[in-house]
Amino acid sequence: MPISLLTDERLVVLRTAGSAYAFCWNQLTTPLRHLHWGAPVTDDDVRSLIAVDQLTRRSTSTATVPRAFLEEYPFAGGLRREEVTVKLEMPDGVRALDLTVRDVAMTDPDRVLVTLVDSYYPVRVELRYRIDESADAIVRSASITNTGSEPLHVDQAFSASWPVPARPDPTLLTLTGMYGAESRVTRNPLAPGRFTMESRSGIPGHDALPFVAIDTAATEQAGEVWSVALAWSGSWKIITQLGDDGALHIVGGVNDFDLRHPLAPGAVLELPEMTGIHTTDGLTGMTSRWHRFQRTSVVPQPRRLRPVHYNSWEVAFFDVSFEAQLELAKSVAELGVELFAIDDGWFAGRTNDAAGLGDWSPDPVKFPAGMRPLADAVHEWGMQFGLWVEPEMVNEDSELFRAHPDWIYQWPNRPRTYGRNQLMLDFSRTEVQDWAIEMLDGLVRDNDLDYFKWDMNRPLSEPNSSSVAAGGSVWIEHVRGLYRVWDALRELHPELWIESCASGGGRADLGALQRTHWAWPSDNTDPLERLEIQRGFSMINLPMTMASWVTDSAHQLGRRDTPLRFRFHVSMCGLLAIGGRVPDWSDADRALATELIALYKDIRPLVQFGQLFRLDSPAPGLTSALSYVAENRDRAVIFVFAHAVMHTGQQQLIRLRGLDPNAGYRLTHTGTGAVSEFSGSLLQGHGVFVPLAGHYDSAVLLVDRL
Ligand code: DGJ
Numbered sequence: 293m294p295i296s297l298l299t300d301e302r303l304v305v306l307r308t309a310g311s312a313y314a315f316c317w318n319q320l321t322t323p324l325r326h327l328h329w330g331a332p333v334t335d336d337d338v339r340s341l342i343a344v345d346q347l348t349r350r351s352t353s354t355a356t357v358p359r360a361f362l363e364e365y366p367f368a369g370g371l372r373r374e375e376v377t378v379k380l381e382m383p384d385g386v387r388a389l390d391l392t393v394r395d396v397a398m399t400d401p402d403r404v405l406v407t408l409v410d411s412y413y414p415v416r417v418e419l420r421y422r423i424d425e426s427a428d429a430i431v432r433s434a435s436i437t438n439t440g441s442e443p444l445h446v447d448q449a450f451s452a453s454w455p456v457p458a459r460p461d462p463t464l465l466t467l468t469g470m471y472g473a474e475s476r477v478t479r480n481p482l483a484p485g486r487f488t489m490e491s492r493s494g495i496p497g498h499d500a501l502p503f504v505a506i507d508t509a510a511t512e513q514a515g516e517v518w519s520v521a522l523a524w525s526g527s528w529k530i531i532t533q534l535g536d537d538g539a540l541h542i543v544g545g546v547n548d549f550d551l552r553h554p555l556a557p558g559a560v561l562e563l564p565e566m567t568g569i570h571t572t573d574g575l576t577g578m579t580s581r582w583h584r585f586q587r588t589s590v591v592p593q594p595r596r597l598r599p600v601h602y603n604s605w606e607v608a609f610f611d612v613s614f615e616a617q618l619e620l621a622k623s624v625a626e627l628g629v630e631l632f633a634i635d636d637g638w639f640a641g642r643t644n645d646a647a648g649l650g651d652w653s654p655d656p657v658k659f660p661a662g663m664r665p666l667a668d669a670v671h672e673w674g675m676q677f678g679l680w681v682e683p684e685m686v687n688e689d690s691e692l693f694r695a696h697p698d699w700i701y702q703w704p705n706r707p708r709t710y711g712r713n714q715l716m717l718d719f720s721r722t723e724v725q726d727w728a729i730e731m732l733d734g735l736v737r738d739n740d741l742d743y744f745k746w747d748m749n750r751p752l753s754e755p756n757s758s759s760v761a762a763g764g765s766v767w768i769e770h771v772r773g774l775y776r777v778w779d780a781l782r783e784l785h786p787e788l789w790i791e792s793c794a795s796g797g798g799r800a801d802l803g804a805l806q807r808t809h810w811a812w813p814s815d816n817t818d819p820l821e822r823l824e825i826q827r828g829f830s831m832i833n834l835p836m837t838m839a840s841w842v843t844d845s846a847h848q849l850g851r852r853d854t855p856l857r858f859r860f861h862v863s864m865c866g867l868l869a870i871g872g873r874v875p876d877w878s879d880a881d882r883a884l885a886t887e888l889i890a891l892y893k894d895i896r897p898l899v900q901f902g903q904l905f906r907l908d909s910p911a912p913g914l915t916s917a918l919s920y921v922a923e924n925r926d927r928a929v930i931f932v933f934a935h936a937v938m939h940t941g942q943q944q945l946i947r948l949r950g951l952d953p954n955a956g957y958r959l960t961h962t963g964t965g966a967v968s969e970f971s972g973s974l975l976q977g978h979g980v981f982v983p984l985a986g987h988y989d990s991a992v993l994l995v996d997r998l
Contacts, residue, residue, distance in 0.1 A: 612638050
């Protein structure tokens with residue numbers, strides 16, 4: 293049984309394929325006591341755990357009581373000094389909770405609902421647990437309800453607390469970065485104290501993906517790892533707290549910075565899902581569980597092949613026109629591109645970033661006959677067609693702003709602040725959401741669109757809205773408004789592709805990936821830097837959500853010149869797209885692009901639906917290798933990259949993973965055409981030599997079961 297709910301013993305055990313999670317409500321010193329997260333356990337194991345109760349540990353008069361790692365949902369009140377999940381202010385100013393268990397019930401074979409109520413004040417907290425068995429995932433969320441007749445304030449409301457068993461020398465793995473260098477793998481020893489990761493910008497932001505993992509010297513192949521990630525596309529916070537005695541817990545959710553969320557009588561605050569995954573087979577095991585989780589519980593239409601697309605941004609910036617876009621579209625249709633998209637610059641008045649946002653109709657000078665002739669031509673050439681939009685934004689120089697100057701977030705008596713010359717529309721208001729849904733629906737219908745790239749290019753500031761009076765904080769209600777618009781759009785147009793972008797990789801959390809088909813991980817398309825960004829991004833996100841353009845060399849950010857084949861191979865590790873000035877490419881480059889796009893289409897089911905392995909490099913830092921293996925292990929593709937090659941590194945012995953050791957495989961080097969045959973056992977136990985001829989050389993090898 294995946295879930296044991298033993299009501300008499302007040303005990304819950306949640307089981308996945310390879311792990312278990314347990315808590316009880318026996319009222320020893322905490323209403324809801326955490327018992328275990330990790331290896332599989334029996335009900336008897338858990339009974340024994342309770343019998344040798346860790347809560348009997350003695351504490352000093354200065355200690356936090358009860359310890360957070362023993363609580364399932366530690367709340368502010370009493371002697372708790374460690375990081376808690378929830379803090380409310382009652383109508384009379386009391387800022388302490390005293391929650392007790394009202395009920396614990398299974399609401400489905402894979403779900404448990406815990407209802408807590410305050411002993412005095414009219415507050416109900418619901419904790420929800422769901423298991424995703426095959427991904428070894430525990431999905432948690434919570435809600436807070438004001439059941440009284442007077443308003444409350446929510447000062448802090450995290451989705452979950454995740455106690456991690458004490459282990460020697462825990463390591464923290466995060467996916468951190470900045471604009472142009474997002475989601476890079478960072479690993480550091482965790483020191484006693486609190487370690488905070490967060491965003492205060494109204495979007496998940498560029499500093500980090502809302503995710504942390506804890507391990508003790510895990511390698512790719514081995515080691516125990518606990519990891520958590522948040523599904524929230526706004527400001528977030530994850531705090532990891534380690535005590536000197538090794539006690540460790542992680543809390544996370546919507547950022548409490550400036551929250552002051554009012555909770556009107558009867559109102560419910562729904563908190564975002566936070567998922568925890570425990571694995572014992574190293575970082576590769578962690579990645580494959582998150583990928584499985586994304587396939588079963590996150591990405592929309594996970595079995596729908598994502599198209600090879602084209603994006604005009606780096607070629608045109610704001611200088612788009614019907615003729616130039618038509619020329620681009622024709623040139624990329626000939627290469628085998630399947631979706632053509634115009635980025636920024638196509639709409640009324642948009643000659644630079646100071647005007648136009650809000651006026652979402654084709655610019656009459658750039659597209660005198662509207663967008664339809666281009667859409668029709670693109671469709672005729674066998675491609676899908678799409679547009680860039682940034683619906684949450686407005687420029688003062690726009691018809692929309694002139695008509696609705698009150699639709700932005702702003703404080704009274706304070707100047708407006710601008711980011712990229714733009715202001716932010718108040719998506720917490722229903723009328724603004726309705727405008728967006730109608731406008732976007734109209735754009736799709738009028739122009740026969742198959743795709744939107746949804747961008748967001750400034751942080752949220754002046755979080756003040758008339759909707760707040762109606763019962764919510766802008767930090768929360770903006771995201772809810774955005775979700776409503778995304779959900780409505782997808783319901784109106786189920787086949788419409790949506791890409792999530794925020795100045796590169798600023799909005800690529802599980803909440804965004806639940807509602808969009810892929811994300812733009814970074815504006816940095818230099819292939820060498822991209823390898824690092826993609827490595828971190830795909831640690832938890834499916835390669836099918838990771839768009840990657842092949843752009844012209846040398847790249848505008850890094851000024852590094854790299855071969856076209858290398859750039860293609862890097863982009864083929866995710867969602868292949870082109871962003872270069874193809875009409876100017878030589879015949880040889882166009883021929884190579886046509887060949888590599890065809891190759892990508894051949895291996896696309898592996899990259900988009902297969903299992904990713906980060907292969908050991910014989911020369912770490914100088915070379916790297918990845919493979920994608922089909923679920924039935926009949927086929928795989930290997931990518932090998934030379935970041936820089938020393939004389940000693942020209943033959944790379946690459947060991948494969950994930951194959952059937954008892955099967956024979958044919959290995960085809962797609963560049964040289966060389967073919968050889970090996971057993972799966974040899975490919976994994978010994979490895980195979982892949983020649984690399986110098987800086988930025990790369991190789992793609994196909995592995996087919998004989
Ligand atoms: C930021 C995005 O990351 C870019 O790809 C591009 O769409 C620009 N915005 C357009 O303004």
